[in-house]
Amino acid sequence: MAEAKTLFQKLWDSHRVVDLDDGEALVYIDRHLVNEVTSPQAFEGLGRRGRKPWRVDAVLAAADHNVPTLMRSQGISDQLALVQVRALASNCQALGITHYGMDDARQGILHVIAPELGITQPGMTIACGDSHTSTHGAFGALAFGIGTSDIEHLLASQCLRMRPLKTLRITVSGTLGKGVSSKDLALGIIARLGASGGAGHAIEFAGDTIESLSMEARMTLCNMSIEAGARVGLVGVDQTTIDYLQGRVAVPSGDAWEQAQAYWREFVSDEGARFDRELAISAESIQPIVTWGTSPDMSCTIDGRVPLPEDIEPTRRDSYTQALFYMDLCPGMAISDIRLDKVFIGSCTNARIEDLRIAASVVKGQRVASSIRQALVVPGSGMVKAQAEAEGLDRIFVDAGFEWREPGCSMCLGMNEDRLLPGERCASTSNRNFEGRQGAGGRSHLVSPAMAAAAAIAGHFVDVRTC
Amino acid sequence: MQPFTTLDGLVVPLDRRDVDTDAIMPKQFMKSIRRTGFGQNLFDSWRYLDEGVPGADCSNRPLNPEFSLNQPRYQGAQILLCRDNFGCGSSREHAVWGIEEFGFRVLLGTSFADIFFNNCLKNGVLPIRLAPEVIDSLFVQVEQTPGLRLQVDLPQQQVRCGEQQWRFDIDGHRKHCLIEGLDDIDLTLARTDEIERYEQQRQRRTPWLFEPVEGL
Numbered sequence: 001m002a003e004a005k006t007l008f009q010k011l012w013d014s015h016r017v018v019d020l021d022d023g024e025a026l027v028y029i030d031r032h033l034v035n036e037v038t039s040p041q042a043f044e045g046l047g048r049r050g051r052k053p054w055r056v057d058a059v060l061a062a063a064d065h066n067v068p069t070l071m072r073s074q075g076i077s078d079q080l081a082l083v084q085v086r087a088l089a090s091n092c093q094a095l096g097i098t099h100y101g102m103d104d105a106r107q108g109i110l111h112v113i114a115p116e117l118g119i120t121q122p123g124m125t126i127a128c129g130d131s132h133t134s135t136h137g138a139f140g141a142l143a144f145g146i147g148t149s150d151i152e153h154l155l156a157s158q159c160l161r162m163r164p165l166k167t168l169r170i171t172v173s174g175t176l177g178k179g180v181s182s183k184d185l186a187l188g189i190i191a192r193l194g195a196s197g198g199a200g201h202a203i204e205f206a207g208d209t210i211e212s213l214s215m216e217a218r219m220t221l222c223n224m225s226i227e228a229g230a231r232v233g234l235v236g237v238d239q240t241t242i243d244y245l246q247g248r249v250a251v252p253s254g255d256a257w258e259q260a261q262a263y264w265r266e267f268v269s270d271e272g273a274r275f276d277r278e279l280a281i282s283a284e285s286i287q288p289i290v291t292w293g294t295s296p297d298m299s300c301t302i303d304g305r306v307p308l309p310e311d312i313e314p315t316r317r318d319s320y321t322q323a324l325f326y327m328d329l330c331p332g333m334a335i336s337d338i339r340l341d342k343v344f345i346g347s348c349t350n351a352r353i354e355d356l357r358i359a360a361s362v363v364k365g366q367r368v369a370s371s372i373r374q375a376l377v378v379p380g381s382g383m384v385k386a387q388a389e390a391e392g393l394d395r396i397f398v399d400a401g402f403e404w405r406e407p408g409c410s411m412c413l414g415m416n417e418d419r420l421l422p423g424e425r426c427a428s429t430s431n432r433n434f435e436g437r438q439g440a441g442g443r444s445h446l447v448s449p450a451m452a453a454a455a456a457i458a459g460h461f462v463d464v465r466t467c
Numbered sequence: 468m469q470p471f472t473t474l475d476g477l478v479v480p481l482d483r484r485d486v487d488t489d490a491i492m493p494k495q496f497m498k499s500i501r502r503t504g505f506g507q508n509l510f511d512s513w514r515y516l517d518e519g520v521p522g523a524d525c526s527n528r529p530l531n532p533e534f535s536l537n538q539p540r541y542q543g544a545q546i547l548l549c550r551d552n553f554g555c556g557s558s559r560e561h562a563v564w565g566i567e568e569f570g571f572r573v574l575l576g577t578s579f580a581d582i583f584f585n586n587c588l589k590n591g592v593l594p595i596r597l598a599p600e601v602i603d604s605l606f607v608q609v610e611q612t613p614g615l616r617l618q619v620d621l622p623q624q625q626v627r628c629g630e631q632q633w634r635f636d637i638d639g640h641r642k643h644c645l646i647e648g649l650d651d652i653d654l655t656l657a658r659t660d661e662i663e664r665y666e667q668q669r670q671r672r673t674p675w676l677f678e679p680v681e682g683l
């Protein structure tokens with residue numbers, strides 16, 4: 001009988017070009033996603049050394065980080081951003097790479113558009129100069145972020161040099177409560193593992209809870225793997241994966257669909273496969289979560305309080321004190337007493353159609369609190385935006401006092417005009433609450449789309465289960 | 468890439484865990500399409516008291532006197548002593564370009580985030596992992612001993628401080644590339660035949676991945 005393999009092992013074995021010394025291997029990459037911020041120096045390096053791209057049809061590029069989400073027809077007013085966005089367009093044009101510019105209906109955050117176009121498929125390797133590439137692991141693909149030197153390496157050779165990751169299986173069982181989402185599950189797991197607890201590992205999410213999640217919810221979970229230090233998140237292929245893929249633009253049809261489907265179904269961990277680490281979590285233990293600190297593992301449940309120094313492990317007290325100082329919060333303060341200035345619903349974590357539907361269902365017929373200075377909804381892609389508009393979600397948001405914007409990363413990292421001002425406090429559906437992440441001096445609290453929507457209406461955090 | 472063999476350098480402590488790449492190189496400075504010019508904005512929001520503007524000269528900006536990198540005793544440091552999970556967060560290599568341009572060649576800590584670790588090695592910066600007790604003791608020593616220097620010996624895989632010495636691990640290929648200052652793209656392209664062979668086999672197995680797609 002063949003040896004039982006993990007999903008990671010199958011992906012690794014099927015992409016290994018050659019084993020090198022020291023346990024490293026040359027790994028073939030099926031798809032390369034390229035953004036405007038981390039690629040210019042790679043294209044420049046490639047040209048300077050007179051190298052040619054290995055395989056341009058494996059590359060998809062889109063500007064997502066820097067693009068404005070308002071008044072696109074007027075172009076980009078930020079001159080530095082404009083240079084980057086133009087550099088991406090001209091590099092792609094010169095090399096023949098498919099590129100979605102700001103005015104293309106398919107433009108959006110790469111981790112949203114590749115899955116929705118069907119470019120992301122099971123059994124693939126996918127790399128991108130962005131750490132949230134882990135998102136695509138929801139399809140049973142080996143997907144991870146790389147730096148600019150590796151972008152150049154990948155453009156030149158279609159390969160990366162790497163060593164196998166260790167494997168961690170997180171088995172989640174039971175039913176997530178009403179109002180509890182995969183974002184809460186992700187934050188709960190990060191709190192358990194710590195911000196570096198998954199380092200060196202590919203995390204596979206398994207168990208009946210994961211099987212019952214939609215592809216959108218699985219993407220949110222894999223997206224956040226990097227916040228536990230894991231470069232890779234994975235979910236095995238099942239009927240939900242296949243159903244999501246069917247009919248998407250880049251997915252084969254006819255005989256090729258049958259052939260592809262049969263191939264994809266192999267990408268699950270075999271019964272009896274051995275993982276380096278295992279963790280079991282009960283879905284019932286997960287409640288809506290709000291982060292209070294400056295690392296995604298600094299969080300507590302909505303009915304909780306900002307921890308007291310004695311609740312914190314001694315080696316972590318310094319970071320706790322620094323975080324509370326930066327966040328301007330007092331120990332013991334109730335999470336529901338935290339008042340907000342801004343609300344951001346967006347990012348590659350939570351700006352897919354399902355996220356917007358959930359947020360809209362909370363907002364419907366209500367008004368954003370008058371104390372909220374700005375409440376933004378930024379769809380993850382042009383296709384998400386069009387779908388939401390077809391369903392009338394934009395009206396629900398606008399009627400409630402939200403701003404409805406064009407797709408992009410926006411206030412997830414504040415590289416464009418959408419950002420927090422110093423001292424402003426935000427409920428955000430994004431993935432990082434680092435100091436200054438959403439704007440210098442800004443304070444971010446990570447939550448699910450439902451919790452962000454409820455907070456916008458109340459002006460402070462509230463338990464969405466009681467709204 | 469600048470080769471690395473040995474270094475005798477001054478140490479500066481940065482006593483924080485989970486230092487993320489947004490803190491190392493805030494996003495407003497990543498709008499450059501060049502590989503240089505990042506050193507002056509390294510740790511920008513901790514180093515300066517005002518808000519940094521991309522592309523602007525930093526020589527007259529008010530410095531935060533509390534921040535270790537600004538203190539006179541640490542000027543000219545080439546070794547950064549850090550805590551757990553340094554370089555977490557975004558994959559931006561700009562963080563490493565800033566570190567290198569500022570003058571650091573070695574980072575000493577208990578753990579580094581995966582992508583960041585890899586990015587360092589591709590830019591001639593050596594991240595060294597040592598046991599938590601060693602890192603704790605170095606934080607104490609650097610505080611107590613003005614001008615503390617460490618000797619880093621990559622061929623021997625050793626860090627030395629006076630009588631004390633510690634061995635560190637590094638992957639053989641990475642060590643070789645650092646010592647020789649090699650860019651590994653050439654090494655990979657020397658395997659062109661193997662890559663082509665793999666690709667043909669992949670194309671037979673998953674032909675749809677190699678066919679042009681209408682409407683993309």
Ligand code: SF4
Nearest residue numbers: 132347348409412413
């Ligand atoms: S939405 Fe945020 S996390 Fe996602 S790719 Fe954009 S900047 Fe990165």
